[in-house]
Amino acid sequence: MGEKIIIVGGVAGGATTAARLRRLDEKAEIIMFERGEYISFANCGLPYYIGGTIAERDKLLVQTVEGMSRKFHLDIRNLSEVIKINRERKTVEVKNLKTEEVYEESYDVLVLSPGASPIKPPIPGIETAESLFTLRNIPDTDKIKSFVDIKKPKKATVVGGGFIGIEMAENLWDLGIEVTLIEMSNQIMAPIDFEMASILHGHLREKGVNLILEDGVESFEQQGKIVKLTSGQFIETDMIILAIGVKPENQLAVSAGLSVGQRGGIQVNEHLQTEDPSIYAIGDAIEVKDYINGQSTQIPLAWPANRQGRLVADHINGIAVRYKGTLGSSIAKVFDMTVASTGNNEKTLKRLGIPYEVVHVHPGSHAGYYPGAFPISLKLIFERETGKIFGGQAVSYDGADKRIDVIATAIKGGLTIFDLPDLELAYAPPYSSAKDPVNMAGYAASNIAEGLVETVQWYEINEIVQKGGLLIDVREPIEREMGYIEGSINIPLGEIRDRLDELPKDQTIYLTCQVGLRGYLGARILSQNGFKVKNLDGGYKTYSSVYE
Amino acid sequence: MGEKIIIVGGVAGGATTAARLRRLDEKAEIIMFERGEYISFANCGLPYYIGGTIAERDKLLVQTVEGMSRKFHLDIRNLSEVIKINRERKTVEVKNLKTEEVYEESYDVLVLSPGASPIKPPIPGIETAESLFTLRNIPDTDKIKSFVDIKKPKKATVVGGGFIGIEMAENLWDLGIEVTLIEMSNQIMAPIDFEMASILHGHLREKGVNLILEDGVESFEQQGKIVKLTSGQFIETDMIILAIGVKPENQLAVSAGLSVGQRGGIQVNEHLQTEDPSIYAIGDAIEVKDYINGQSTQIPLAWPANRQGRLVADHINGIAVRYKGTLGSSIAKVFDMTVASTGNNEKTLKRLGIPYEVVHVHPGSHAGYYPGAFPISLKLIFERETGKIFGGQAVSYDGADKRIDVIATAIKGGLTIFDLPDLELAYAPPYSSAKDPVNMAGYAASNIAEGLVETVQWYEINEIVQKGGLLIDVREPIEREMGYIEGSINIPLGEIRDRLDELPKDQTIYLTCQVGLRGYLGARILSQNGFKVKNLDGGYKTYSSVYE
Ligand SMILES: Cc1cc2nc3c(=O)[nH]c(=O)nc-3n(C[C@H](O)[C@H](O)[C@H](O)COP(=O)(O)OP(=O)(O)OC[C@H]3O[C@@H](n4cnc5c(N)ncnc54)[C@H](O)[C@@H]3O)c2cc1C
Ligand SMILES: Cc1cc2nc3c(=O)[nH]c(=O)nc-3n(C[C@H](O)[C@H](O)[C@H](O)COP(=O)(O)OP(=O)(O)OC[C@H]3O[C@@H](n4cnc5c(N)ncnc54)[C@H](O)[C@@H]3O)c2cc1C
Ligand SMILES: CC(C)(COP(=O)(O)OP(=O)(O)OC[C@H]1O[C@@H](n2cnc3c(N)ncnc32)[C@H](O)[C@@H]1OP(=O)(O)O)[C@@H](O)C(=O)NCCC(=O)NCCS
């Protein structure tokens, strides 16, 4: 073809586009501009280099300018900022940041992968706070790393409980620093729902992180030595990490008259073209279609950037590919635990007014009799009538990643909750159970959809009991010593068939147990004996992650 | 309904059926007969209890007769062997093994889940070999365990390189016993192909296991103190584990005139009914339909037994379910490595004359810059035209289980190799890469199917070179110091564009590198420059697992 293609941004999306473009076309002229010094670096590894888990800085540099230029025969220009797009003339203006020289470069096709930048709101004192950092690239990382190495801070405050905030909290803690984590919402990790995040809240606190929820930064005082919160609380700190989210780098696009969405993401069609068909945009800078609900959204993650880069290169080369939307599969290590999710959460579905059902199960990460198994708190959200899977969430010390990947794959395969029991997953005791946790979630969800059992959720049960509802805890008495729901009475499952005459037929009986399984067994016994019965979904384990 | 249901066999399939039957119908009369003392035990944990990884024997007993009877209101009769089915009268004859009493019990529905028994061929000396064991149940386990505890054998011989043989080899080795593993075929782990098994052969030998392939037991001499092999070799041993496979427990079915397949599995329809619609059969005892190729086969694993038990209970209760066949997803821990697979292997497809393509990739279990990543040797087998996935195989120190589960799910979702790059799997550095290994396998497979690259396989390249083919190794010179393919010449990838004039246009050029990636890059460069070129699939890594 021999087209001239210009790429703006030389990391996840940009570098991927360049590599695939070259594989498809030896003759194309490909210029990749990168504002920073480094291309193709491991953004996702930055927190772990700061914390020392990744020992060598070089490991963060996946490709160098020289190496990648040679391997892929590319014209890579780092320290070169694209400052303007002239759409009519099909040129960009580029500023060489070493020489300050500005020049024009023409293109046949332009690919924008400029990423996103950390949000830095005009909080009073933010400009004068001396040890306040954001984290996006290698220079940011170098700054934080040398600060912690040289200044040896004792106390750090991380503002924002998303991926990067949590990863930074963990990595600073790894360095022996006392960490305060401040999150404005009532939970960390927005992609999951409150009761699932509550497990992580407990874990962070167990580790000694000073977790402050539902509070925001009002101001930074004394050059950032004091963080003043909306609640009035003051936090003393030696350093601050601001990690409250990112905004798309959309200035180039906006000033070229290309549309952006409400939250600033560049708008593209299913071929990832902007309104100008010669200009593609990908990665953190764009708005994508939510794979589940079809709405526009922003999902600034590495998989989408890499996938989109590959697809754009194909489309430029005349291959009829399309990007099908983003599921939002994501995962984070939170100290010793893992949290992973895919698809939509309850909050999103509620906001959109989409009716859904929920099931919580807590099966072991592998066979219980084989050492090292941990329960996985696994949540499935689905449509009752069709069984369509809206999303999955998992929190565990082990095996959460695998189950969410399986659910994400099931969603992409158009499988429903009724198909999950039929997933034939590889089983031996060190890896799973004869019914894998995903099978189990499928069974439990199917039972709800098929009307075999009715459930109530953790947030409903307290009110039910307060209003005089009858809640029977079907665990053994000894289990209740570790905690139980106020107002519940105890009839162990094994006694229920013999004690039916103690139970009322004129009101709904609510059952609870440890994880929901015995409650389900009890519910089957009672409903077949003519009682009205509902089971507390997820049992005491889900309930107590919030209320204890 | 109030039907009377008799179940033969009280472990994986039988106990699952009983539990679900009761959940669906409080009124049914359910009798479960088990020949042995124990029901519902963890067959799959037995080797690990012998090796000491599972410390408590009680952990193997998932349910007790008393506990399960009470929980599910069942009539469970252990030490009770069903010795005959009277189909016309709809009764079974049962022998009480404590009293030797025989009695008849009537049924409306009969469910057979009698399992399979270890194959014990009439090898000369087998009857007089004193310390020869097979492993199927708790008494077998107790025997082996007390033998190793009391007799403290120094040398053990395991005959058979399947799951149980390998697990026993590892567990005896864990006890400090010198282990010889004898396998008649040229590879262990029949579900995977030879070059994948070769990685495991290397690992076993590294661990000090005396692995003997392509040799069989001719006789046991001196009460089993000497194992004589077909090759003439003699092995001295203090104990023998015979683990050369299982045969369906089909006597009851056969003597009742029910059909069994060629290899003895009871034949059932998609509702798991035998020819007699009142008699269901499930688990290791039956023949199933291979999910990929539709042929009859036997897959004696726990997932199918559990799944079938659940489905049979549903079908008995009038729910229109069907069993869709078995994929054969399986997994084993082999010392520090994991081997997992799903679907059909090359051997099966070849035997059936089904044309297929293969791709081998070796991506890291997670981001290379985050500690603890290991390459996963991942093989995908697919149909070129449609992209249909026939099967996947993975061997690694980490992450093999997840990728095979994802592929198994993709197969069940009807996804093709072209869909694998679109799987949006959860990524953070400790768990995966921005392109997950399954994405990567999908990309590489798609490139083959779409004609972007032609490949040759590890078993073809030696002959090609011997016949004068030109093989270029595109790795760096220093990499060749660790080994290279005889007869290959070295042109590093970075130099290839500058040295095109050294290369012939009149013959096919073969490329090789470490894992296949740079060879693919080189192939793209050469083919676009008018050369005929083929890439060695899987590179030196796949090749050397066989030839070094
Ligand atoms: C600390 C951290 C941890 C992360 N962890 C994860 C994780 O675990 N999992 C995950 O999925 N994602 C993670 N991400 C997100 C992931 O890195 C991004 O989604 C991905 O890099 C986006 O790719 P991109 O190409 O859109 O942007 P980037 O990779 O950021 O690349 C954009 C590049 O464009 C350059 N640029 C911008 N404007 C111009 C211009 N005008 N001219 C020239 N160059 C320009 C920028 O300098 C930048 O280098 C993490 C991000 C960070 C910062
Ligand atoms: C050592 C070992 C390790 C294993 N590891 C794995 C693994 O890691 N992963 C995996 O997927 N699978 C594994 N398996 C296989 C798995 O255990 C079986 O596939 C599964 O148990 C089959 O279930 P089933 O109900 O068909 O047979 P079983 O679970 O064997 O139950 C059959 C029962 O029926 C009883 N019985 C037979 N005939 C009669 C009769 N006439 N009257 C009364 N009772 C009768 C038998 O005594 C037996 O207890 C392993 C098996 C063994 C032995
Ligand atoms: C590395 C980077 C430059 C992309 O380069 P890339 O060549 O597309 O990616 P990879 O090196 O992973 O190689 C993938 C290619 O090799 C092929 N491949 C991989 N293994 C193969 C094998 N064993 N045999 C044959 N081909 C193979 C794939 O098919 C793919 O080629 P295709 O796109 O033409 O199908 C870019 O992703 C990058 O800069 N990454 C770092 C930044 C980043 O992603 N940050 C966010 C996460 S931290």
Ligand SMILES: CC(C)(COP(=O)(O)OP(=O)(O)OC[C@H]1O[C@@H](n2cnc3c(N)ncnc32)[C@H](O)[C@@H]1OP(=O)(O)O)[C@@H](O)C(=O)NCCC(=O)NCCS
């Ligand atoms: C344990 C055994 C008796 C089966 O009992 P089971 O009750 O069917 O299985 P489980 O205890 O796993 O429970 C599964 C049931 O609980 C439900 N369930 C699980 N977790 C739940 C939760 N949190 N909330 C509500 N329901 C839940 C499932 O939906 C399923 O019910 P369903 O079949 O009616 O849909 C049987 O599998 C067995 O004997 N296993 C040991 C032998 C064996 O399998 N060996 C081979 C492997 S080592």
